[in-house]
Amino acid sequence: xxxxxxxxxxxxxxxxxxxxxxxxxxxxxxxxxxxxxxxxxxxxxxxxxxxxxxxxxxxxxxxxxxxxxxxxxxxxxxxxxxxxxxxxxxxxxxxxxxxxxxxxxxxxxxxxxxxxxxxxxxxxxxxxxxxxxxxxxxxxxxxxxxxxxxxxxxxxxxxxxxxxxxxxxxxxxxxxxxxxxxxxxxxxxxxxxxxxxxxxxxxxxxxxxxxxxxxxxxxxxxxxxxxxxxxxxxxxxxxxxxxxxxx
Numbered sequence: 386x387x388x389x390x391x392x393x394x395x396x397x398x399x400x401x402x403x404x405x406x407x408x409x410x411x412x413x414x415x416x417x418x419x420x421x422x423x424x425x426x427x428x429x430x431x432x433x434x435x436x437x438x439x440x441x442x443x444x445x446x447x448x449x450x451x452x453x454x455x456x457x458x459x460x461x462x463x464x465x466x467x468x469x470x471x472x473x474x475x476x477x478x479x480x481x482x483x484x485x486x487x488x489x490x491x492x493x494x495x496x497x498x499x500x501x502x503x504x505x506x507x508x509x510x511x512x513x514x515x516x517x518x519x520x521x522x523x524x525x526x527x528x529x530x531x532x533x534x535x536x537x538x539x540x541x542x543x544x545x546x547x548x549x550x551x552x553x554x555x556x557x558x559x560x561x562x563x564x565x566x567x568x569x570x571x572x573x574x575x576x577x578x579x580x581x582x583x584x585x586x587x588x589x590x591x592x593x594x595x596x597x598x599x600x601x602x603x604x605x606x607x608x609x610x611x612x613x614x615x616x617x618x619x620x621x622x623x624x625x626x627x628x629x630x631x632x
C-alpha cells in the first residue's frame with residue numbers, strides 16, 4: 386500500500402490532486418470532486434476523501450493551490466480573494482471530466498462537495514456547470530459584498546463576478562447545503578437569502594442548519610471547531626443524498 390491507503394480505500398496522486406476510491410468491489414464508482422478549505426489540501430481533506438471513498442465513491446481531492454504562489458499572501462481572506470472564481474470553476478469542470486473518464490468511475494455521475502471555501506465553490510459549480518449531477522456544500526461563504534471576501538478595497542468583480550447568493554437562482558442540480566447556526570463567517574441572514582434565491586431555480590434543494598455548531602464543525606482536526614453531533618447528523622444526511630443523486 387502507498388501512504389494513505391487503508392483496507393477499505395486506495396489512493397494515488399494524480400495531476401489535479403489525489404484520487405481516493407474503494408478497495409473492494411467491482412465496476413465503476415460514482416464520482417465526487419472534493420474541494421478543500423482555505424488552508425488547502427490537509428489532513429482534514431484527506432480524511433474526508435477517504436471517508437467518502439469508504440462509502441462507495443471515487444473521490445478526487447482536488448488541489449486548487451497547486452499552481453498558486455502563496456508566498457506573498459498574509460491571511461486566509463487574502464488567499465481566497467486572490468483566486469479567480471471563473472478559473473477555479475473551470476478547474477472543477479476539469480476534475481469532473483477526469484473522474485468521468487478514469488477507469489474507477491468511467492460512465493458514472495459526478496457530484497461536488499466542499500467545506501469552507503470549498504463550500505463556496507461547490508455552490509457556484511452547482512449553479513454554473515453542466516458537469517455535476519449533485520452538490521453538497523458545507524458552510525461556504527455566501528456573500529462577497531461584506532466580510533472577508535469584500536477585502537479592504539472592496540470587491541474585485543473580475544475575480545469574484547457572482548457570489549453564491551447571486552448565482553443561486555440558476556441552480557442546475559439537486560443540492561443539500563449544511564450550515565452551523567453559530568457560524569461567525571456565514572450569518573443566518575445570508576443563509577436565509579440563499580434559500581430565497583435557490584427557491585427561484587425550480588431545482589430541488591435542502592438547507593440543513595445545525596444548532597450549537599459554528600464554522601468548520603465537520604473538521605475533526607480542529608477540536609475547538611469540531612462538533613460531533615452536528616458532524617454525525619450532517620454525514621448521515623449527505624451520504625444518502627449523494628448516493629441517490631448519483632445512482
